[in-house]
Amino acid sequence: MSINLLHRHVLEDHISGFETDPNPNHLSVVRRPxxxxxxxxxxxxxxxxxxxxxxxxxxxxxxxxxxxxxxxxxxxxxxxxxxxxxxxxxxxxxxxDGKVLMAVSGPSVRKILAKCLAVDLHPDVFGEGHSANMLCCHVAANVARTGSDTFEIIVPRSFAGSVFDELMEMGREHALTRGFSD
Incomplete structure (x- = not known):
């Protein structure tokens, strides 16, 4: 007897059915980092x-x-x-299996993250390649600046839905879109 185990991402219900073409400000979730x-x-x-x-x-x-x-x-x-x-x-x-990786990018990324982080993300202070553990949306996270206007956030799987929802709320005024990365 074989068992077919299907991998289902913890954020599947937050994203599936809501995908749109990405706006300049976009939150992408990596399926299998x-x-x-x-x-x-x-x-x-x-x-x-x-x-x-x-x-x-x-x-x-x-x-x-x-x-x-x-x-x-x-x-x-x-x-x-x-x-x-x-x-x-x-x-x-x-x-x-215990962590979720999200990337937030776009011209308003610092304004969006300023609502969720108590860290100065100015390029002179938090340069490309920098990363640190900090609270993101009241959850312990690792935040890394991976590009000019791109940040990656790694959170525990059990808190991913909460962080995702709060990031989307903080990005609403900047037309933040969401989706799984390719």
Missing amino acids: VIFSVLAHAGREVAVAEALKAASDLAPRFCGPSEWLAVSQTVGAETIAGLLSNIAGASFVDQS
């Missing part, structure tokens, strides 16, 4: 940070001293696990 938590062993912090930055197909997101999220939208968990296992002094665990 690969997200690992990575911790550096004592004394190996610099080496682990450098190895994460040098890795291809992987975007490191700073969480705190000796701690990162390793994010990929291009390769599978097995590939990332293999890559991370080659970093001396690093411990890691796959968090992909």
